[in-house]
Every structure is written in C-alpha cells, then in structure tokens.
Amino acid sequence: xxxxxxxxxxxxxxxxxxxxxxxxxxxxxxxxxxxxxxxxxxxxxxxxxxxxxxxxxxxxxxxxxxxxxxxxxxxxxxxxxxxxxxxxxxxxxxxxxxxxxxxxxxxxxx
Amino acid sequence: xxxxxxxxxxxxxxxxxxxxxxxxxxxxxxxxxxxxxxxxxxxxxxxxxxxxxxxxxxxxxxxxxxxxxxxxxxxxxxxxxxxxxxxxxxxxxxxxxxxxxxxxxxxxxxxxxxxxxxxxxx
Numbered sequence: 001x002x003x004x005x006x007x008x009x010x011x012x013x014x015x016x017x018x019x020x021x022x023x024x025x026x027x028x029x030x031x032x033x034x035x036x037x038x039x040x041x042x043x044x045x046x047x048x049x050x051x052x053x054x055x056x057x058x059x060x061x062x063x064x065x066x067x068x069x070x071x072x073x074x075x076x077x078x079x080x081x082x083x084x085x086x087x088x089x090x091x092x093x094x095x096x097x098x099x100x101x102x103x104x105x106x107x108x109x110x
Numbered sequence: 111x112x113x114x115x116x117x118x119x120x121x122x123x124x125x126x127x128x129x130x131x132x133x134x135x136x137x138x139x140x141x142x143x144x145x146x147x148x149x150x151x152x153x154x155x156x157x158x159x160x161x162x163x164x165x166x167x168x169x170x171x172x173x174x175x176x177x178x179x180x181x182x183x184x185x186x187x188x189x190x191x192x193x194x195x196x197x198x199x200x201x202x203x204x205x206x207x208x209x210x211x212x213x214x215x216x217x218x219x220x221x222x223x224x225x226x227x228x229x230x231x232x
Contacts, residue, residue: 035220096174
C-alpha cells in the first residue's frame with residue numbers, strides 16, 4: 001500500500017487529454033513539492049515535472065503538473081503513442097522523514 | 111551531461127551482504143544529496159534512503175524497511191556513493207537506482223542512473 005494514491009491505469013486515444021491524480025496527506029503533498037516521473041518499458045525513470053509544475057528542458061509542454069492542498073495531478077495533452085509508460089508521483093514526507101512514491105499509473109494509448 | 115552509473119549488483123544468498131557503487135559525472139558531486147531507490151520485479155518504485163552533503167554533515171535517512179540493515183555512504187573525492195546492504199532477504203530483490211537530488215530540505219530526485227539488479231535467492 002503506497003503512501004501516495006494513484007489510479008492503477010488510465011487510457012486515451014491519440015490526441016486526447018488525460019490526467020493522473022496523486023492523493024496524499026498534510027505531511028507529504030500538503031507540506032512539500034511534488035515530482036512526477038515517467039518510466040518507459042525496460043528503462044530507468046526520468047523526471048517529467050519537478051516542484052509541482054516545472055518542466056525540465058527537453059520535456060514537451062504537453063506535460064503539465066499542478067497541486068492543490070494534499071493532491072496533485074499530471075496532465076498529458078495531445079496524447080501520443082510514445083507516451084505509453086508508467087507514471088509515478090513522489091514527495092517528501094515530514095512524518096516518515098523520507099521520500100514517498102505513488103503506486104504508479106500505467107498509461108495506455110488506444 | 112549528468113551520468114550516474116551503478117555497479118555491484120548480482121546474486122546473493124539470503125542473509126548475505128552486498129555493496130553497490132554509483133559513479134557520478136557531469137556535475138559537482140559534492141553539492142547534491144544522493145538517493146537510492148529500488149524497484150522489485152513488476153512493482154513500483156520504493157525509496158531506500160538519502161545521504162546529504164558535507165554542509166549537512168553527511169547525515170542519512172532510510173526507509174523503515176531497510177533501517178538498521180542498509181548503510182549509505184559517499185566519497186566526494188571519488189565522485190561516488192555507496193549502498194552497503196546486510197542481512198539481505200528475498201524481499202530485497204530489485205533493481206537498485208542511484209539518484210541525485212538538489213541540496214535543500216525535501217528536494218525531489220532530478221536525475222537517475224540506469225540501475226543494477228540485485229537478486230537474493232538460495
């Protein structure tokens with residue numbers, strides 16, 4: 001059971017907009033920033049969004065992040081086949097004194 | 111270009127020990143915090159621990175699941191971070207990733223290595 005809660009899967013057709021939610025608590029998302037990671041099959045994770053809504057250079061602007069209270073979300077607009085991957089949210093937890101991850105969401109492009 | 115290259119993974123028997131290494135390049139190694147994250151086969155990501163920099167006395171934090179068995183250390187002169195794993199059990203079987211995080215409280219991971227596989231089995 002992960003500390004941060006994500007839906008196990010989301011799907012969409014090419015060009016659609018999909019969102020992935022990440023629910024936490026006051027000790028993690030409510031107090032600290034959220035990062036989002038993309039993990040393509042068979043590869044290491046890669047940062048997609050840091051500090052809630054910042055995109056590293058090279059990440060397409062189709063990816064966007066937001067945070068409100070104890071929840072965060074990742075939106076993918078203009079869904080493409082290469083977006084098929086697992087996505088994880090993460091935040092520092094002040095009570096656990098460590099990083100916590102969501103269980104991951106598998107995005108499928110239909 | 112930031113590079114993090116893990117090594118030292120392999121097959122170990124339950125109860126055994128293993129030491130993972132991570133060689134870093136492409137940034138000033140002494141600045142950031144360094145983390146270890148693992149991923150069991152077919153499962154999600156699990157944070158293992160973090161070691162801070164010299165300015166923060168090289169303090170380390172660990173996940174409850176590894177506290178007392180795993181130790182993270184770093185050698186800034188060698189641009190390397192290590193994960194000493196003792197009393198291994200089958201639940202420690204995973205790909206272990208080395209990762210970099212900025213040096214401030216509650217910072218998130220921004221760079222990952224390619225991972226090294228640790229298999230605990232008799």
